[in-house]
Amino acid sequence: MSARLLVVDDEKIALRNLEHMLAKEGYTITATQSGSHALELLDTQPFDLLLTDLKMEKIDGMQLLRRCKRSAILTSK
Amino acid sequence: MLSGVAHELNNPPSNISSSAQILKEDIQCDAEFRAQLIADIDAETLRARRIVRTLLDYSGEHANEFTRVPLAELVEETLRFLKNKRPAGVAVVLDIAPELAVFGDRPRLQQVLLNLIVNAYDAMGAHGRLIVTARAAIVGEHDEHFPALDGPCRVGSRAVDISVTDTGPGIAPEIIERIFDPFFTTKAVGHGSGLGLFVAFEIIEQHGGCMAAANCREGGAAFYLRLPVTPKESP
Numbered sequence: 506m507s508a509r510l511l512v513v514d515d516e517k518i519a520l521r522n523l524e525h526m527l528a529k530e531g532y533t534i535t536a537t538q539s540g541s542h543a544l545e546l547l548d549t550q551p552f553d554l555l556l557t558d559l560k561m562e563k564i565d566g567m568q569l570l571r572r573c574k575r576s577a578i579l580t581s582k
Numbered sequence: 583m584l585s586g587v588a589h590e591l592n593n594p595p596s597n598i599s600s601s602a603q604i605l606k607e608d609i610q611c612d613a614e615f616r617a618q619l620i621a622d623i624d625a626e627t628l629r630a631r632r633i634v635r636t637l638l639d640y641s642g643e644h645a646n647e648f649t650r651v652p653l654a655e656l657v658e659e660t661l662r663f664l665k666n667k668r669p670a671g672v673a674v675v676l677d678i679a680p681e682l683a684v685f686g687d688r689p690r691l692q693q694v695l696l697n698l699i700v701n702a703y704d705a706m707g708a709h710g711r712l713i714v715t716a717r718a719a720i721v722g723e724h725d726e727h728f729p730a731l732d733g734p735c736r737v738g739s740r741a742v743d744i745s746v747t748d749t750g751p752g753i754a755p756e757i758i759e760r761i762f763d764p765f766f767t768t769k770a771v772g773h774g775s776g777l778g779l780f781v782a783f784e785i786i787e788q789h790g791g792c793m794a795a796a797n798c799r800e801g802g803a804a805f806y807l808r809l810p811v812t813p814k815e816s817p
Binding site (some may be wrong): 516518519523525526 | 591593597598600601603604607615622627665666670
């Protein structure tokens with residue numbers, strides 16, 4: 506099974522391009538523009554890697570990373 | 583603000599670069615996607631040019647250039663510039679119809695919004711709500727927010743009324759008459775030039791508009807701007 510990546514960026518074009526490039530490399534991508542939506546996804550789905558923009562409205566990238574670190578959300582392989 | 587502008591300026595070249603890279607490496611991709619990538623490169627180039635022009639306008643002498651300025655887009659861009667300055671506990675509420683526009687100098691009007699929004703963020707501290715609204719108006723009707731009406735707005739002319747409201751402690755009654763005076767500030771030494779509201783007031787007057795401040799009944803401060811819609815409406 507390919508690695509599951511959660512990609513977060515509030516820039517629509519950046520997110521779409523990243524999603525396209527990574528999917529082409531064979532990864533399974535879930536993409537969202539919203540930090541709070543990313544938190545919901547992290548709580549409900551398993552991911553192997555989080556790739557996030559840092560500066561975003563409301564929930565920023567650092568908050569997402571802290572959340573992952575605190576709850577050991579990402580799967581370890 | 584500088585880091586916000588730098589971040590904003592960094593986005594278009596990144597998007598142009600990644601779109602160009604996809605076109606280069608994946609030339610066989612779907613025609614519709616290819617057309618979208620090219621359109622994005624074009625749009626992001628214009629976006630970068632506008633940001634650089636805005637910076638140049640702020641950096642030196644600037645001759646006013648009056649054009650039609652769509653308001654919602656201007657407010658949204660200003661909020662993006664100040665993204666890093668907004669406390670995490672402050673919510674932003676916008677109520678601006680997408681078709682609303684005023685006649686003015688875009689960088690100068692953005693300067694006014696920047697000054698008002700920075701003041702609102704500073705006043706609220708960690709938590710609160712910033713509300714920016716705009717409505718079409720006729721001068722002479724519903725003038726309750728502009729009691730003095732000492733600006734050059736002409737009765738009967740079409741205008742847009744903008745409000746910038748916060749949920750901070752409001753403006754102390756004893757200073758409300760002086761807040762637009764040059765070098766008047768309530769901020770600590772080194773934190774405010776005392777020119778922000780003065781400059782904002784001057785800019786709005788140059789645009790043939792009016793500006794007023796008040797305390798909201800439910801708490802917090804409100805700044806009201808009235809701007810002409812077309813060249814005919816300005817003095």
